[in-house]
Amino acid sequence: MTPTALPLLDQQLCELEQFPDEVRRLFHGRGQCWPGLEHITVDWLAGQLLISLFKEPDLEFIDALRVLSAKWAQLPLWQSKVKSILLHHRSRPDCELExxxxxxxxxxxxxENGLTFLLDLGNKQNNGLFLDMRFGRSWVKSNAQDKRILNLFAYTCGFSVAAIAGGAKQVVNLDMAKAALGKGRDNHRANGHELNKVKFLGHELFKSWGKVRKFGPYDLVIIDPPSFQKGSFALTKDYKKILRRLPELLTEHGQVLACVNDPSLDAQFLIQEMAEQAPDMVFVERLDNPPEFRDINPQASLKSLLFKRVAS
Structure with missing residues (x-):
């Protein structure tokens, strides 16, 4: 990241005529479309502007960013709408929030999409909602009516909230991070949802197949794993272990929304793995990403692929 590139960011933000009504990414440098700003993003969080740095810049860059922030804070639109401007040092060990x-x-x-989500801002990597999955949650909401849904690597249960809002019969959320599932309960409560339709399993997936099968079979399985989770999940090695279990988890015409957000893997990775591990699953389509997440290489961005089961 170079200070000489910051006028590009300044221009983008100063040209805003209004802030969105809902949570949105305002600037996506990680899509490699803005030379010199490849490791910076800006998100609008309903009154708080969150600038995230994914690589440690030199002090000159940070000083210049502070000067710009002071300038933005004096703009009439910003004075009426912005409560704070935050700088999140994602690359630092303590993920300092300044x-x-x-x-x-x-x-x-x-x-987001008419649904309420609770974020937790502080010295941690993620705040509770991945904004690039907005269209994925919207798809689930539109296709959940009367379905039994399994949400693997549920995190704070964004897919689950969307599914219940869309009329799902039941959603089972599984994640080994019980604190994240607790935030998921809060997200459901914030939307007035009946928790008797929602299960929260705080377990490590590969030791819990019996618990997962107990509530099936499922009409839809959502798989949105981390690229790497120390001691529990390595994407290229472990994704196939999930896919080969799909026949015992799905209904006869069940669907799978399989996701991967590793820039080193393209959509074909998932298509090939699915063909090998669950051959009765047929690829249907790749869901679009929100336009604000434009990437110079679409295969490096989030891949959300829909599959359906066909009779053998």
């Missing part, structure tokens, strides 16, 4: 202007509200409530 307040550049205003006052930090660590607990943040945002709206």
């Amino acid at each position: 307040v550049l202007w205003g006052t930090l509200s660590k607990e943040q409530q945002v709206v």
Whole structure:
């Protein structure tokens, strides 16, 4: 990242005529479309502007960013809408969150597609909602009516919230991070959902197939794993272990939404793995990513692939 590239960011943000009503990414440098700004993103969190750095820049860059933030804070639109400008040092071991202007509200409530989500801002990598999965959650909401759904690597249960809002009969969320599932319960409560339709399994997946099968079979299985989770999941090695279990998890005409967000793997990785491990699953389509996540190489961005089961 170079200070000489910051005028590009300044221009993008100063040209805003209004801030979105819902949570949105405002600038996506990680899509490699802005030379010199490849490791910076800017998100709008309903009053708080979150700038994230994914690589440690030199002090000159950070100083220039602080100067820009002070300038933005004086713009009339910003003075009326922005409560704080935050700088998230994602590359640092403690993921330091620095307040550049205003006052930090660590607990943040945002709206996406008419649904409420609770964010937790602080010294941690992720705040509770991956914004590039907006269209994926929207698809689930539109296709959940009367379905039994399994949400693997559920995190804070964004897919589950969308599914219940879309009329799902039942959603089973599994994630080894029980604190994240607790936030998922809060997300459901924030939307007035009946929790008797939602299960929360705080287990390591590969030791819990019996518990997962107990609530099946499922009309839809959602697989959205991390690229790497120390001691529990390595994408290229472990994804196939999940796919080969699909026949025992799915209904006769069940669907799978399989996702991968590793820039080194393209969509063909999932298509080939599915063909080898679950040959009765047929690839249907790749869901679009939100336009604000434009990437110079579409295969490096989030891949959300839909498959359906066909009778053998």
